[in-house]
Structures are given as C-alpha cells and as structure tokens.
Amino acid sequence: MFAIPLRQPSSMSKSQKQSSSMDDHDKPFQYEITDHGYGKDAVKVLHVSRKGPVHTIQEYEVGTHLKLYSKKDYYQGNNSDIVATDSQKNTVYLLAKKHGVESPEKFAILLAQHFLNKYSHVEEAHVHVEAYPWQRVCQDETKANANGLAPVGNQGSCNFSSIDNRSLHNHAFIFTPTAQHYCDVVARRTDPKQTVITGIKGLRVLKTTQSSFVNFVNDEFRSLPDQYDRIFSTVVDCSWEYSSTDNLDFLRAWQTVKNIILRNFAGDPQVGISSPSVQHTLYLSERQVLDVLPQVSVISMTMPNKHYFNFDTKPFQKIAPGDNNEVFIPVDKPHGTIYAQLARKNINSHL
Known part of the structure; x- marks a missing residue:
C-alpha cells in the first residue's frame, strides 16, 4: 500500500546520534534493524463543506506511518517516544475539522508536516490517502415519469463533467467507481522537500x-x-x-x-x-x-x-x-x- 522512497536521511543531529547510541546497549551486536516504522491504516473520514445550500463532500481512507529516530521501543520495550496509533487516528479527524479538506495531496501534506512539526523525535512521516469517488447526482437522473421510470433515451445520458451547476444536485451524491485517486506523501526532517506521489x-x-x-x-x-x-x-x-x-x-x-x-x-x-x-x-x-x-x-x-x-x-x-x-x-x-x-x-x- 505504501510507496517506498529511495532517498535516505543524509545526516543526524548530535542529540539524534546520542539517542541512537543509547539504543545500542541492548542491541545484539550480530543484528541490526535496517528499516522500521509503525502507524494507523484505513482511517476512514468524511468531510462535508457546507456553503449555503451547496454542499461538497470528500471521503478518504487514510494511512499514517511514522519513523522515529530512536529504536528503543524495539530493543528495550521503552514506549516513551511512541505517538500512539490511536492518537494518529484522532489527528486525521481533528486536522480535517480544523483545516478542511481540499484534495488528497494537500491533506496528506498537511498531516505529514504536522507530525514533523509536533514531534521532534519523528524522523519521517509517510501519509497515504485514497479518495472515494463520489459525484453529484445529475439533474437527468432525478427526472422520472409517473411510473418512476426515467424518460426513454435518458439512461446513462448524464454528463458528470458539466460545468452548469444548475444541472447538478446541491447535496445528493452518487458513488461512481470509474477509477480511484490516491496519493503518498513522505516528509523527512533532513529533507526540506517532501515527496509527493499521486496515482x-x-x-x-x-x-x-x-x-x-x-x-x-x-x-x-x-x-x-x-x-x-x-x-x-x-x-x-x-x-x-x-x-x-x-x-x-x-x-x-x-x-x-x-x-x-x-x-x-x-x-x-x-x-x-x-x-x-x-x-x-x-x-x-x-x-x-x-x-x-x-x-x-x-x-x-x-x-x-x-x-x-x-x-x-x-x-x-x-x-x-x-x-x-x-x-x-x-x-x-x-x-x-x-x-x-x-x-x-x-x-x-x-x-
């Protein structure tokens, strides 16, 4: 589910090196953890934007993964640096409430940067977002005769790309799974430019x-x-x-x-x-x-x-x-x- 970035952090600060060396005393000398991380997957969130009678919805499935500088949770069973996955889940909802939701990429960037800014011991944040394909119900689809049947010739005639807002319903939507929009955002403390992948x-x-x-x-x-x-x-x-x-x-x-x-x-x-x-x-x-x-x-x-x-x-x-x-x-x-x-x-x- 998560894309694997090729770039690795280039350097560590003095405090980060000290944290890493503190991990080493309980590390078996013949083994080394070469990759690690944890997070919350499949967090489902629906955001409704209400601007007068016209409502807009975005429904996402979000995954958040964090990589910490320290590995003491693995080597020593010390959980003092762990941001609980339940807290990560709550962060998804609270940031959606506070900042709104515009696109999968912008929401993923917002989440990734939040984790780096909030927690100094987080080395890398990786956010995956999958968007659910909701479209507004079209005016043609709501037309029916006395028997509840659509007029002949109107089946499948709705143009979902129409820019005439009068033909689109203000607050009713239809699930149209033609294709799925997803993205991955990876933010690293040692890299000022985050990786943004869309699909x-x-x-x-x-x-x-x-x-x-x-x-x-x-x-x-x-x-x-x-x-x-x-x-x-x-x-x-x-x-x-x-x-x-x-x-x-x-x-x-x-x-x-x-x-x-x-x-x-x-x-x-x-x-x-x-x-x-x-x-x-x-x-x-x-x-x-x-x-x-x-x-x-x-x-x-x-x-x-x-x-x-x-x-x-x-x-x-x-x-x-x-x-x-x-x-x-x-x-x-x-x-x-x-x-x-x-x-x-x-x-x-x-x-």
Whole structure:
C-alpha cells in the first residue's frame, strides 16, 4: 500500500546520534534493524463543506506511518517516544475539522508536516490517502415519469463533467467507481522537500476495434497468430511524482492525467485511434503527461491485457451459421502485463 522512497536521511543531529547510541546497549551486536516504522491504516473520514445550500463532500481512507529516530521501543520495550496509533487516528479527524479538506495531496501534506512539526523525535512521516469517488447526482437522473421510470433515451445520458451547476444536485451524491485517486506523501526532517506521489488505480477500459498485434517473434514456442483487429481491454494503474507542487491544482492535474490516458486509448469519439500494441499506447500516454504537466518529473504505468477470445462457432454451423465476430469469452487469467516508467532526464525517481 505504501510507496517506498529511495532517498535516505543524509545526516543526524548530535542529540539524534546520542539517542541512537543509547539504543545500542541492548542491541545484539550480530543484528541490526535496517528499516522500521509503525502507524494507523484505513482511517476512514468524511468531510462535508457546507456553503449555503451547496454542499461538497470528500471521503478518504487514510494511512499514517511514522519513523522515529530512536529504536528503543524495539530493543528495550521503552514506549516513551511512541505517538500512539490511536492518537494518529484522532489527528486525521481533528486536522480535517480544523483545516478542511481540499484534495488528497494537500491533506496528506498537511498531516505529514504536522507530525514533523509536533514531534521532534519523528524522523519521517509517510501519509497515504485514497479518495472515494463520489459525484453529484445529475439533474437527468432525478427526472422520472409517473411510473418512476426515467424518460426513454435518458439512461446513462448524464454528463458528470458539466460545468452548469444548475444541472447538478446541491447535496445528493452518487458513488461512481470509474477509477480511484490516491496519493503518498513522505516528509523527512533532513529533507526540506517532501515527496509527493499521486496515482490512478483500477481504470478499466475496453474498445472493440482498432487494436492489433502483429509481427512479433515467430519461433517454435509461438502459438498466437497475428491479430490485425482485436478487442483491447485493460485495467490501468498509474502513478507519478511531482518535482514541484507550488500553486498546483492537484484535482485538476489528476483529471488531466486520466483524460490523457483515455484519449490515447480511445481517440476521437467518431474516428477512434489505432493501437499497434499496448506498449505504444502506454508510451504515448506517459509522454503526453510529461508534455502537458511540467510539474511531473516521472510517471509509471501498468496495463495488464484483459483478454476477450473469439468463441469458435465453426463446429456449430447448423445452429449459428457464418463467421463469429459478436460473441467473445472473457478470460482474465492468465494475462499479459505491460509496464513502463518514463522520466525526464537527470531526474531521480521514488516510484
């Protein structure tokens, strides 16, 4: 669940070194704790912002992990430096009450900096936030006839990207799990710049044509024929790291990345776009994110192939004559997995 940062604290103060040496007297000389930490996971919080009749909600699942300079809780059973995980849980609620909630990234940064500022013996704070995908109920979805049925032709017609607030409900919401927005923030006392990683998880997409896979290695192990037109389906997992977060609209940036992925997968609504391979589609998406968002230093994306195999109707010509290009068998396992990380040159990544 938690991303593992690559950078390590570069130095310790005199008091921190003394604290570390105090731990050593009960440490077995042949062993050493090389990584440690603790925290509270899956803290669920709902924040409601009430501005007149229009309400806005944010529901998060939050994890907070702390790394202390001292390891005396491990070596000696001395708990005097431990900020209880119950206190960490309460901190989530109290900071949400005091400061409000705008985006997963800003709330995670607020929490991480709080732990460093409040407790001088905390070396590192790592906060993970997953946002629940609530959207306002659209006006079209509340329309119904006398029988309680939606008008013909309105099913699924609601445009959730509408900027006309009159068409969106003031205080009613619908759960729309198209994809999950999450982030990781790591703040270290020895590093003035926190690590901010944002991601998209579980974005499942499918298109029925304009995907091919041909001219791959042809050897004695190959059984898959060239595929000039196939169903292309995948579940996109994507994460990226910001080199700068000053004045950044995190929610807009997340939506921008999502839109770029969908555009490179689907193309124009009437024309589409050709996908010669999953690899090429993935690369085009990552490259465009770096082109459009200069604050992003590196992006990583995984696209597993969710296969839909054509059902063979040849033995059943008396029942279903002709070729079959309408009925497919969904096969999730086994599946191919394609991934790549694209970075600006001379940038160190924590992904």
